[in-house]
Amino acid sequence: DAGITQSPRHKVTETGTPVTLRCHQTENHRYMYWYRQDPGHGLRLIHYSYGVKDTDKGEVSDGYSVSRSKTEDFLLTLESATSSQTSVYFCAIRTGSGNTIYFGEGSWLTVV
């Protein structure tokens, strides 16, 4: 158990509405990540953070923004949700030793 909690775990929202997913960690890890996973594409990096207020884009960042105002929380925001953003979203943290990452349980988002 890497002490990662994602919320909400499941959400259905309408096209055009804003959505925020929260990732909370309890072990003070510096690096946090947001991935999405889709059939045929595997896991793709959306954004990551390497410290409070330090974030960078990943492979599929368009349509997403992130914020990290506290070490323990990394928020992913879809400013105006689209059907193409229907996916499962995984938050992850990286441990200091071995560059190993551990995932949260995932947030299933459906945009209708």
Next chain:
Amino acid sequence: RKEVEQDPGPFNVPEGATVAFNCTYSNSASQSFFWYRQDCRKEPKLLMSVYSSGNEDGRFTAQLNRASQYISLLIRDSKLSDSATYLCVVNQAGTALIFGKGTTLSVSS
């Protein structure tokens, strides 16, 4: 060429069989290598790291060939509980992990 490539399978094997998965990566600067396991509708979980010298954990053996840029995972004496998707993962210094799309294993009795 994709950064990390895996045969998607599915691999369908009987209990007790030995099965091997391969994975190739494109960036020769890659430094860390891992195998993750993912069950249906669950998060990926670290199975094992892969070291240049090869490493073994019970029925699982991982090997790295830097010259040919591939990683392998061998599962001996397959169990029903080994049925899952196995993800090959590669890391370059200072970047996030790059995941393969996964290889699906189905072990039947």
